[in-house]
Amino acid sequence: MKMGRRAWGGLVALLVFIALALTEPALGLTDDAEAYLGASTTYARWAVEGPYDHDGTLAAFAVNHEHPPLAKYAMGASWWLLHARTGALPSVLAARLGIIALAAWLAYLVFAFAWDFVGRTAAFTAPLLLFSMPRFFFHAHVETLDLVVAATSFFALTAFARVGTSRASAVYAGVAFGLALASKLNAPFLLPACALVVLARRIPGLLHAEEGRPRDLLALASMMTIGPLLFLALWPWMWFQTGAHLAEYAGFHLRHYGILFFYFGKIYSEPFAPWHAPFVMTAITTPPVTLTLALAGGVLALRSRRAAGWLIVLGAATHIGVAALPSVPRYGGVKLFLPLFPLLALLAGWTVQAVVDRARLLRWKRVLAVAAAVLPAVASLALVHPLHLSYYSMLVGGLPGAVRVGFERQYYDLLYPQLLEWMNRSLPENTAVTFLPNNVEYMRNPHWWRSDGRIRQDLRFVRFDEAQVVVLSHERRWPSYPELAARCEHLPQLWELRLEGVPLVTAYRLQTDDIDAQPAQ
Numbered sequence: 001m002k003m004g005r006r007a008w009g010g011l012v013a014l015l016v017f018i019a020l021a022l023t024e025p026a027l028g029l030t031d032d033a034e035a036y037l038g039a040s041t042t043y044a045r046w047a048v049e050g051p052y053d054h055d056g057t058l059a060a061f062a063v064n065h066e067h068p069p070l071a072k073y074a075m076g077a078s079w080w081l082l083h084a085r086t087g088a089l090p091s092v093l094a095a096r097l098g099i100i101a102l103a104a105w106l107a108y109l110v111f112a113f114a115w116d117f118v119g120r121t122a123a124f125t126a127p128l129l130l131f132s133m134p135r136f137f138f139h140a141h142v143e144t145l146d147l148v149v150a151a152t153s154f155f156a157l158t159a160f161a162r163v164g165t166s167r168a169s170a171v172y173a174g175v176a177f178g179l180a181l182a183s184k185l186n187a188p189f190l191l192p193a194c195a196l197v198v199l200a201r202r203i204p205g206l207l208h209a210e211e212g213r214p215r216d217l218l219a220l221a222s223m224m225t226i227g228p229l230l231f232l233a234l235w236p237w238m239w240f241q242t243g244a245h246l247a248e249y250a251g252f253h254l255r256h257y258g259i260l261f262f263y264f265g266k267i268y269s270e271p272f273a274p275w276h277a278p279f280v281m282t283a284i285t286t287p288p289v290t291l292t293l294a295l296a297g298g299v300l301a302l303r304s305r306r307a308a309g310w311l312i313v314l315g316a317a318t319h320i321g322v323a324a325l326p327s328v329p330r331y332g333g334v335k336l337f338l339p340l341f342p343l344l345a346l347l348a349g350w351t352v353q354a355v356v357d358r359a360r361l362l363r364w365k366r367v368l369a370v371a372a373a374v375l376p377a378v379a380s381l382a383l384v385h386p387l388h389l390s391y392y393s394m395l396v397g398g399l400p401g402a403v404r405v406g407f408e409r410q411y412y413d414l415l416y417p418q419l420l421e422w423m424n425r426s427l428p429e430n431t432a433v434t435f436l437p438n439n440v441e442y443m444r445n446p447h448w449w450r451s452d453g454r455i456r457q458d459l460r461f462v463r464f465d466e467a468q469v470v471v472l473s474h475e476r477r478w479p480s481y482p483e484l485a486a487r488c489e490h491l492p493q494l495w496e497l498r499l500e501g502v503p504l505v506t507a508y509r510l511q512t513d514d515i516d517a518q519p520a521q
Contacts (some may be wrong), residue, residue, distance in 0.1 A: 002291040005111075005112060005115045005116070005123075005346045006112075008111070008115075008123070008244055009108045009111040009112050009115070010124075012107055012108065012111045012124070012127050013104040013105065013107045013108040013111070014104070016103060016104045016107040016127065016131055016475050017048055017100060017101065017103075017104035018105070019131070019291055020100040020103055020131075020137075020140055020141055021097065021100055021387070021514070022096075023141070023386065024093055024096055024141050025093070025514070026185050026232045026385070026386035026417055027141050027142060027386050027388075027417070028386075028412070028414035028415050028416045028417065029092070029143075029414065029446070029449055030142050030143060030144060030412040030413075030414060030417040030445075031413040031438075031441035031444055031445060032142075032144050032413075033092075033143050033445040034141055034411070034444045034445050034448075034449050035064050036064065036071070036072060036075065036143045036144060036145070037075065037079075037091075037092065037095055037336055037448055038063060039063045039064035039069075039072045039076075039142075039176050040072040040075035040076035040095055040098075041079055041080075041084075041091075041095075042060050042076075043060060043061070043063075043069060043072050043073060043076045044076030044077065044079055044080040044084070045060070045080075045084075046060035046061075046115075046438075047076070047080075048080065054240055055440060056087075056239055057236045057237075057239065057240070058237065061235070061236050061270075062237070063250075065237045065245075065248075066249065066252045066253075067145055067184065067185075068181065068182045068183060068184060068185075068231070068234075068235055069182060069234065069235050069236075069237075070148060070152065070179060070182040070183045071099070071102075071144075071145040071147075071149075071184070071232065073098075073414060074098035074099060074101065074102055074148060075095040075096070075098040075099060075143060075366070076095070076098070077097060077098055078096075078097045078098035078101065078265060079091060079094045079095040079098070081094075081170075082094035082097060083095070083410060090452035090453070090454075091448060091451060091452055092143070092448050092449060092452055093102070093452075095143060096141055096142060096143060099140070099141065099142065099143065099144075099147055099148065100140065100141060102147060102148055102151045103131075103140035103147055103151065106130075106147075106150065106154060106155075106342060107127040107130070107131065108149035109151070109154055109155055109158060109342075110127045110130060110154070110342055110345060110346060111123045111124070111126070111127050112160070112345065113158045113308075114126045114346055114349050114350075114353075116162075117161065117306075117308040118308075118346070119293065119353040119357065121349075121352055121356050121357075121366050121369070122346070122349030122350055122352060122353035124348070124350040124370055125348065125352045125353070125370050125373055125374065126345045126346045126348065126349030127291050127345070128370070128372065128377075128378075129293075129345040129348050129349065129374055129377055130341060130342055130345035132287065132289065132290075132374060132377035132378045132381045132386040133285075133286060133290065133341055133381075133458070134176035134287075134379065134381050134384050134385075134389075134391035135285050135333060135334055135335075135388055135389060135391060136150075136338065136341045137381055137388055138388035138389055139335065139338055142163045144327055144335070145183060145184045146184070146335045146336075146338040147338065148183045148184070148338040149183040149184035149338070149339060150184060150338040150341065150342060151183075151188075151342075152176070152179045152180040152182075152187065153180045153183070153186075153187050153190050153319075153339040153430075154184045154339065154342045154343070155176050155179065156173065156177040156179070156180040156182070156187070156190060157174040157178070157190050157193065157194070157311060157312075157315050157343075158352070159173040159175075159176035159177075159198075160174055160176075160177075160194045160216070160219055160220075160223070160311065161174045161311050161312075163214045163215055163216050163218075163219040163427075164214055164215070164386060165212040165213070165214060165215060165357070166215070167215060167218065167253035168269075168495060169214075169219070169489045170214065170215045170218040170219040170221075170222045171217075171222055171226065172221040173222055173228075174219070174222030174223050174225065174226030174227050175226060175227075176224075176227070176403065177223040177226075177227035178226060178227040178228070178231050178233075178234070179230070179234075180227075181227055181228065181230070182230070182231050182234040185253050186299045186322070186336065186337070186339065189318050189319050189322045189339070190315055190319070191220075191223065191224075191440055192314070192318045193314035193315040193317070193318045194216075194220055194223065194311070194479060195220060195221075196310075197216065197307055197310055197311050197314065198216045198217055198220055198306070198319055200310060201213075201214075201216060201307060205242065206305070207305050207306065207307055207310065208304075208305045208306055208307075212245045212306065213256060214307075223484060233472065237495045248311055256329055257330065258270040258329075259331040259332070259475035260331065260478065260479075261273050261276055261330055261331035261332070261408075261474065261477060262275075262406070262407065262408040262475070262476045263280075263406070263407065263408075264296060264328075264405065264406045264407070264475040265405070265406025265407070267476075267477055267479060268330070268331075270510065272326070272328070272329055273330040273331075275324040275325070275326065276322070276324065276336055277324075277330045277410070278324050278330065278334070278336075279320065279324065280318050280410055281333055281334050282320065282334060282340065282344075283367065283393075283395060284339075284392050284393055284395050284396040284402065284407070285333060285334055285392060285393065286341075286344065286393065287376060287377035287380045287393060288376075288393050288394060288395055289373065289376040289377060290345070290348050290373075290376075290377050291393075292342070293347075293348035293349075293351040293352065293373060294344040294345070294347040294348040294351070296347070296351045297346075297347030297350035297351040297354075298313050298316070298347050298350055300311050300350055300351060300354050301347060301350055309350070309416075312343050312344075312345070312347060313365040314324055316340055316343040316344060316347065319339050319340040319343070320340050321336050322337075323336055323459075323478050324338055324512070326469045330451050332411050332412070333389065333409075333411055341441025345358035348373070350369060352369060352373045355369060356369050373473050377456050380393070384499060386417075387410075387416075387497075387504065389407055389410050389411060389412065390410050390499050390502075390504060393493045395512065398500055399500045399502050400500055400501060402427055403502055408475060408476060408477055408502055409474050409475065409476070409502060410473070410474075410475060410504055411475065411477075413435075413438050413441040413442065413473065413475070414473075415442065415445065415446060416497060416504075416505060417454070418507055419471065419495075419497060419507070420449070420454060420455055422507070423455075423456070423459060424455070424456045424459075426495070427456075427459060427469065430458050430459075430460065431458075431459055431460070431468055431469055432460045432461075432462045432466050432467045432469070433460065433461055433462065433467060433468070433469045433470075433471060434461070434462055434463060434464045434467035434469070434470050434471070435461070435468070435469055435470075435471045435473065436464070436471070436473070436480075436484050436488075437471050437472075437473065437475065437478035437480045437481050437484055438473070438475075438478060439463065441462065442461055442471075443462075444462055446461055449499055464476055468509070469494065469507055469508065469509060469510060470482060470488065470491070470508050470509075470510050471505055471506070471507045472485065472488050472505065472506050472507075472508065473504075473505050474502075474503050474505065474506070488506070488508050489507035490508060491510065492508060492509040493506060493507070493508055494507040494508060494509055495507040
């Protein structure tokens with residue numbers, strides 16, 4: 001039986017889900033764990049148990065109320081079904097499967113859009129390229145908001161692209177945009193792209209004429225009306241004192257506390273890193289073949305004079321362009337503009353489609369063309385797995401080159417499973433461990449994995465003055481790092497995690513007791 005778009009897209013989504021679920025245990029716990037997992041479980045308990053009155057609702061949604069709830073709903077639902085209700089899975093894996101499910105949905109959306117608007121070769125190429133981007137692959141697993149807003153923003157953008165001559169399609173775009181607004185603050189960045197396409201359609205000769213004038217202006221109006229209304233409806237914290245809570249939400253992000261960012265050897269917080277940081281970070285953390293194909297695809301999409309192609313290019317430009325504005329914070333590698341990357345993958349697929357169409361390749365040769373495009377990125381992913389946030393491309397000489405020119409080795413204050421495996425295996429009973437430079441995150445987050453049995457119950461994570469072992473995370477964004485690294489050099493080294501010869505975390509002995517040194521790995 002011949003498979004159609006839905007069947008093939010469903011298969012791609014299923015394979016992405018399986019791949020992400022199988023690789024999840026190897027990925028570190030982020031410093032967002034307490035904030036987002038804590039909120040997710042609180043929201044889930046409220047949904048099931050209440051109380052649903054004014055005080056009960058506000059108490060539940062006061063947790064992490066600085067961010068919209070959709071990603072936390074996804075994590076909370078899977079946590080409740082797979083852990084709290086059934087005990088089938090550990091708590092962190094159960095919650096992360098909510099993110100992984102949305103990542104698989106995104107794979108289907110990318111596949112379906114490419115199939116309908118670009119071609120079948122692009123449909124298979126684009127999702128593979130997206131999930132072979134190492135840093136995107138990492139975010140497709142973990143307890144953050146960024147994968148979710150990437151998925152819902154892509155859904156909204158493509159819903160707008162699919163607007164036809166019916167009013168229903170315009171309403172559909174508004175609903176999709178509401179889901180994006182309920183995911184994270186950067187969702188509105190796609191609106192300028194939609195507005196520019198509306199304008200371009202009305203300039204004679206700029207875009208190819210389409211059969212029947214799409215109700216794109218109505219769709220844009222729907223996005224700006226239905227979208228915000230759905231945003232409010234999905235967020236119970238906004239149901240009470242709506243004006244005050246909206247002002248608090250906006251004020252938090254307009255006056256966001258500074259977060260350190262190490263860029264070309266300099267630490268930035270306030271003022272933010274230079275405007276070019278998002279472009280540079282994209283260039284050096286995207287596999288080079290994928291990046292080249294995407295840039296070529298952008299040119300091809302514009303030259304096609306098709307509304308769908310222009311929408312993807314303009315969407316990519318606005319997502320990264322807004323991130324470069326002077327007033328916008330810049331930190332955490334590429335996480336703040338993660339919605340860019342599905343669009344880059346789609347444009348890369350556009351190039352592959354154009355090549356195979358122009359060469360009139362037979363089906364088996366098209367498979368080879370897809371493999372040639374995808375395998376370099378897959379190789380990059382395999383080489384750094386599971387240390388994806390330390391990936392840098394050969395444009396900057398890999399991780400060693402990035403360190404030499406002044407980029408960060410990692411971020412998120414990750415608690416690495418490899419480190420925990422060494423601790424569980426090698427440290428004596430009741431060993432006291434501290435983490436530098438930022439012990440605060442390591443004190444408040446590990447209880448999620450401790451309750452799952454991934455951290456020995458007797459191991460203690462403590463303040464520096466109580467510790468027997470210190471774990472130094474080599475993050476140069478912390479001003480105290482150079483002094484700490486110099487002091488630790490004189491301590492006996494117990495264990496080290498490296499990538500491409502570059503240390504990421506190193507464990508040292510602080511007190512001379514029965515802790516045996518282990519060879520660096």
